Amino acid sequence: MGAFLLALLFVADDPDVLYQEGLRLFSAGQPAAAIASFKKSLELRPGDATAWKALGVVHAAASDYARAEEPFHRACLLNAKLPDACLYFGRTLYLLDRFEQAVNVLRTAIGSDPQNAQIHRIEALALEASGKSEEAE
DSSP, X not given: OHHHHHHHHHHTTOHHHHHHHHHHHHHTTOHHHHHHHHHHHHHHOTTOHHHHHHXXXXXXXXXXXXXXXXXXXHHHHHOTTSTTHHHHHHHHHHXXXXXXXXXXXXXXXXXXXXXXXXXXXXXXXXXXXXXXXXHHO
């Protein structure tokens, strides 16, 4: 990780480079370094929904849904039309057994992407889990 920290010194003021480096590190199987890179990018540009979503993806990939929740929530709030941002937030809430909240978020996602079958599937699962079987159908 020493090379990563040295590289951060040179790009520490460019959120785009940090974001791209986070993607590269995640793809290379270095989630901790990817998280650090995304967080640094977000320190410089906290309104970047794409970087928030990417940070959430790294946490979700490790099945750490509690840590994925806030980044996905921010991504969804900042840009509800960002592909899959609200879907990932809704799915995370579902996986955290917060079914009513998941349904609300997923209905927002449907508004942005009404043809996305994943959104409808997870919404139905959340409705079923919250005891609304008839509505789920």
